[in-house]
Amino acid sequence: MSCASCHSPDHALGPPNGLAVQLGGKDPESARPSRLPSLKYLQAAPQFTEHFFESEDDGDESIDNGPTGGLTWDGRVDHGLDQARLPLLSPFEMANTNAADVVGQDFTKRATTTRCARSTATPCCAIPRQPLNAVLKAFEVFEQSYKRVLPLQQQVRTLISRARHN
Amino acid sequence: MLIKRLNPHRIIPVLAGCLMAFGLVGAAPAETADSRADVYQRVQALEALGRKLFFDASLSGLWKNVVRVVPQPRSCLGAA
Numbered sequence: 052m053s054c055a056s057c058h059s060p061d062h063a064l065g066p067p068n069g070l071a072v073q074l075g076g077k078d079p080e081s082a083r084p085s086r087l088p089s090l091k092y093l094q095a096a097p098q099f100t101e102h103f104f105e106s107e108d109d110g111d112e113s114i115d116n117g118p119t120g121g122l123t124w125d126g127r128v129d130h131g132l133d134q135a136r137l138p139l140l141s142p143f144e145m146a147n148t149n150a151a152d153v154v155g156q157d158f159t160k161r162a163t164t165t166r167c168a169r170s171t172a173t174p175c176c177a178i179p180r181q182p183l184n185a186v187l188k189a190f191e192v193f194e195q196s197y198k199r200v201l202p203l204q205q206q207v208r209t210l211i212s213r214a215r216h217n
Numbered sequence: 218m219l220i221k222r223l224n225p226h227r228i229i230p231v232l233a234g235c236l237m238a239f240g241l242v243g244a245a246p247a248e249t250a251d252s253r254a255d256v257y258q259r260v261q262a263l264e265a266l267g268r269k270l271f272f273d274a275s276l277s278g279l280w281k282n283v284v285r286v287v288p289q290p291r292s293c294l295g296a297a
Binding site for chain 1: 272
């Protein structure tokens with residue numbers, strides 16, 4: 052099971068089947084306790100707050116909209132880096148018991164195969180010191196990729212760019 | 218009195234030296250800061266790694282759990 056098993060790139064990074072919940076974890080019959088969301092456009096979610104007020108430009112700034120923002124169904128994390136940690140260590144999903152299970156001993160070998168285009172001396176992913184943090188940071192950056200995860204933003208940027216040139 | 222004793226010909230080189238020293242100290246962090254090209258390069262590498270890991274089934278703990286439960290998983294598949 053990989054991330055793409057449930058967040059299928061062919062299905063808007065959402066579930067690839069019609070099931071209400073997805074199966075995973077150690078027990079093949081165990082189900083994820085909530086519906087699986089798409090990973091697209093998560094960068095637009097604001098950080099969690101119990102009292103969200105819109106800006107003056109967006110609406111009435113005097114109205115308390117209540118709890119808003121954050122990632123996952125209850126907004127328990129604010130950053131993609133922290134969100135990526137949850138399915139990796141969840142017993143209902145990828146079922147790793149700790150960080151060492153995730154990265155394994157062969158992570159260094161895999162990571163060093165991805166190097167900077169110009170500087171081949173130092174692997175770029177060595178910047179986060181902890182290997183698990185490198186994995187999570189890589190997921191966070193990938194989830195903000197315009198080409199795959201945020202195609203609508205890319206189309207808007209392209210249209211704006213064309214309009215400026217014309 | 219003190220101002221009268223200070224010789225401008227001696228003070229000016231000392232002040233120039235101090236200014237140069239402060240300038241070097243101030244310039245040091247700028248040399249170690251990442252350039253925009255470095256940041257873009259690092260983001261590209263992280264994105265490539267993230268894309269690779271996104272499809273990597275070995276990040277799952279499921280296979281490791283099978284190995285823990287069954288000492289010789291090949292025996293389950295009929296191999297010797």
